[in-house]
Amino acid sequence: MKLKVLSIVGTRPNFMKIAPLVAEFKKYKDVKHVLVHTGQHYDNAMSKLFFDELGLPKPDEHLFCPAGSKVDQQRNLLKNVIKAALEKQKPDLVIVVGDVNSTVAGAEAAHELGIKVAHVEAGLRSFDKTMPEEINRIRTDQVSDFLFTTEKSANFNLLKEGISKDKIFFVGNVMIDTLLNHREKAKQSKILDELKLRKKEYCVLTLHRPSNVDNKESFKNVMYILGDIEKRIKIVFPVHPRTMKNIKKFNFDKKIKYLKNLILTEPLGYLDFLCLMDNSMFIITDSGGIQEETTVLGVPCLTLRKNTERPVTAEQGTNLLVSVNKKKVIKKAIEIIGDRINAKNKIPELWDGKAAKRIVEIIIKECC
Numbered sequence: 001m002k003l004k005v006l007s008i009v010g011t012r013p014n015f016m017k018i019a020p021l022v023a024e025f026k027k028y029k030d031v032k033h034v035l036v037h038t039g040q041h042y043d044n045a046m047s048k049l050f051f052d053e054l055g056l057p058k059p060d061e062h063l064f065c066p067a068g069s070k071v072d073q074q075r076n077l078l079k080n081v082i083k084a085a086l087e088k089q090k091p092d093l094v095i096v097v098g099d100v101n102s103t104v105a106g107a108e109a110a111h112e113l114g115i116k117v118a119h120v121e122a123g124l125r126s127f128d129k130t131m132p133e134e135i136n137r138i139r140t141d142q143v144s145d146f147l148f149t150t151e152k153s154a155n156f157n158l159l160k161e162g163i164s165k166d167k168i169f170f171v172g173n174v175m176i177d178t179l180l181n182h183r184e185k186a187k188q189s190k191i192l193d194e195l196k197l198r199k200k201e202y203c204v205l206t207l208h209r210p211s212n213v214d215n216k217e218s219f220k221n222v223m224y225i226l227g228d229i230e231k232r233i234k235i236v237f238p239v240h241p242r243t244m245k246n247i248k249k250f251n252f253d254k255k256i257k258y259l260k261n262l263i264l265t266e267p268l269g270y271l272d273f274l275c276l277m278d279n280s281m282f283i284i285t286d287s288g289g290i291q292e293e294t295t296v297l298g299v300p301c302l303t304l305r306k307n308t309e310r311p312v313t314a315e316q317g318t319n320l321l322v323s324v325n326k327k328k329v330i331k332k333a334i335e336i337i338g339d340r341i342n343a344k345n346k347i348p349e350l351w352d353g354k355a356a357k358r359i360v361e362i363i364i365k366e367c368c
Contacts, residue, residue: 012050016174022056037103086109096120097119127307128306141163151173169359186275236266291303303320
């Protein structure tokens with residue numbers, strides 16, 4: 001029986017999660033894999049760079065969806081364009097990854113058309129419903145037929161929400177598949193030379209969550225933190241488009257000019273950024289995926305959030321939840337710089353580079 005699988009991606013983190021699955025499906029002659037890009041991250045140059053670096057094929061469908069002014073509006077717009085693509089392609093199974101708007105829109109579009117849905121990275125919960133991603137996770141899991149989890153806490157969350165245990169599969173982390181597949185290649189990056197950096201003599205900052213960058217006072221608090229830390233160590237800051245927009249909106253670009261050790265760059269490709277992370281002294285972030293990657297890289301991670309949907313990174317890995325408490329963040333940064341923190345570095349169970357293999361084997365067994 002020929003199986004037609006359609007995978008949906010919308011943002012750069014999705015690309016890293018889908019890449020090992022695409023490679024694994026190629027091993028099966030009886031599987032036709034279709035890749036749909038919703039264009040949620042619509043910067044063509046960066047999308048193409050990620051596709052090239054990760055060995056992803058050109059999308060079979062590249063959708064265009066105008067960005068809605070509100071989260072719900074964008075979800076609905078995405079769902080409508082995805083539904084049209086599904087009606088054209090007629091897949092047997094739709095795979096969605098992560099927790100972005102494309103994820104829930106794809107899952108609900110497929111479900112409404114009676115197509116089975118597989119959610120990769122299911123069951124993660126921050127228990128903070130002010131985060132759009134949390135709503136996306138819950139809604140996606142409610143309509144999914146296969147829920148592939150990265151850590152045991154996710155299994156517990158799904159069972160507590162009434163999901164049948166027969167739908168839940170603990171398989172590991174596809175993000176880590178991609179990291180392990182590309183870590184050696186990333187060592188060839190020239191990004192350290194280009195930015196005039198020395199290994200372990202700088203930290204990396206990523207910042208994009210609305211709670212940190214959309215409110216002027218919250219962003220001002222982060223700027224204060226950076227102003228203190230950059231006096232002690234260089235900070236490399238690849239700036240997310242929405243973050244740059246707010247830097248200009250709040251006139252923080254004038255202050256940034258005086259922070260001599262804060263190095264702003266355009267968003268980086270996957271290999272350059274992986275090289276940058278791997279050689280940094282520590283990371284400051286509000287990203288979920290980076291909490292996972294730093295755990296495997298063994299790099300301390302200061303997470304500017306009150307909660308995490310990836311608790312295993314704090315329990316076993318290098319993730320330190322510091323909220324945006326100025327004193328706490330600066331204190332932890334000083335301890336790391338002074339080599340006074342012994343970051344835990346236990347690799348979580350099944351984060352071994354074989355998650356995609358497990359997922360595809362389960363799909364073949366259950367769907368063929």
